Amino acid sequence: MPPFHPDLADARRLPQVSLGPRSLRVVRTLGRLARPDGRVPVVPVSADVTVRLFRPAGPGPFPALLWVHGGGLVLGSAAMDDAFCRRVSEELGVLVAAVEYRLAPEHPYPVPLEDCWTALTWLVGRSDVDATRVAVGGASAGGNLAAGTALLARERGVDLAFQLLVYPMLDDRTTTRTDLDVSSVRVWSPGSNRFGWAAYLAGRADVPATAAPARAEDLAGLPPAWVGVGTNDLFHDEDVTYARRLRAAGVDVQLVEVPGAYHGFDAIQRSAPVSRDFTAAQVAALRAALIR
Numbered sequence: 001m002p003p004f005h006p007d008l009a010d011a012r013r014l015p016q017v018s019l020g021p022r023s024l025r026v027v028r029t030l031g032r033l034a035r036p037d038g039r040v041p042v043v044p045v046s047a048d049v050t051v052r053l054f055r056p057a058g059p060g061p062f063p064a065l066l067w068v069h070g071g072g073l074v075l076g077s078a079a080m081d082d083a084f085c086r087r088v089s090e091e092l093g094v095l096v097a098a099v100e101y102r103l104a105p106e107h108p109y110p111v112p113l114e115d116c117w118t119a120l121t122w123l124v125g126r127s128d129v130d131a132t133r134v135a136v137g138g139a140s141a142g143g144n145l146a147a148g149t150a151l152l153a154r155e156r157g158v159d160l161a162f163q164l165l166v167y168p169m170l171d172d173r174t175t176t177r178t179d180l181d182v183s184s185v186r187v188w189s190p191g192s193n194r195f196g197w198a199a200y201l202a203g204r205a206d207v208p209a210t211a212a213p214a215r216a217e218d219l220a221g222l223p224p225a226w227v228g229v230g231t232n233d234l235f236h237d238e239d240v241t242y243a244r245r246l247r248a249a250g251v252d253v254q255l256v257e258v259p260g261a262y263h264g265f266d267a268i269q270r271s272a273p274v275s276r277d278f279t280a281a282q283v284a285a286l287r288a289a290l291i292r
Helices: 006-013 022-032 080-094 113-126 142-154 173-177 190-201 235-246 273-290
Strands: 043-044 050-054 064-068 097-101 129-139 163-165 225-230 253-258
Touching: 006 080, 006 273, 022 129, 050 080, 050 113, 064 142, 064 273, 080 097, 080 225, 080 273, 097 113, 097 129, 113 142, 129 142, 129 273, 142 163, 142 253, 163 273, 225 235, 225 273, 235 253
Parallel strands: 064 097, 064 129, 129 163, 163 225, 225 253
Antiparallel strands: 043 050, 050 097
């Protein structure tokens, strides 16, 4: 594993911690102390699902993005990505719906995925949305759910224009690997990964592709994709493999590998030039896919 990117040298000071049942309660409690931006409308989609809605001015119809937050499938909230969602909406004129899905272990697969599907069908059905220009996207666990939603959309007959997969958590089989050099892994550790997947899969012996998209045997017919990941990310290998398999299946894919970048680097060291470039690349990909 290469050294940290020069812009991310401070990452050496980040601790290597593993999430578990006890620490989950603590981290969730701390997360509830953060006050979300009250200016963002929270719109109910169903009895169980809401979205934070970023809507451009005017009547539309607008291109749209369903955004799914990260957190290992056990943490986080839609509000954590307000800055990115607002940027996409304001800079590109895209209607962005950030879904508040239910979390494992209280709500294991397929509940979080079906929550995303509920939000997607609501979004596609809006009168101010151009249904031919709808994308799904997410980071980390959100990338898992975005990729899973794309698989569901293919299965259920909804055409998506694009999928934006930011260091996505795609393959539960990573938890059994013993050949990984994790000396430069930060933020999301093998221990946390085992806990997140165990919480989401809840002991399932048969793991469907919509739960772990890397298990999908057939990737043909999926929407064009942007996949971005750092070389010091625990998910690097599975993300690169998925991108290459998409390409081999005839899907148009842009793969961005950031040398020496760790998981979530763009959120933790947001002002670093490499982080700004990484985020700008995502916005540019959405522009190319959705703006005509």
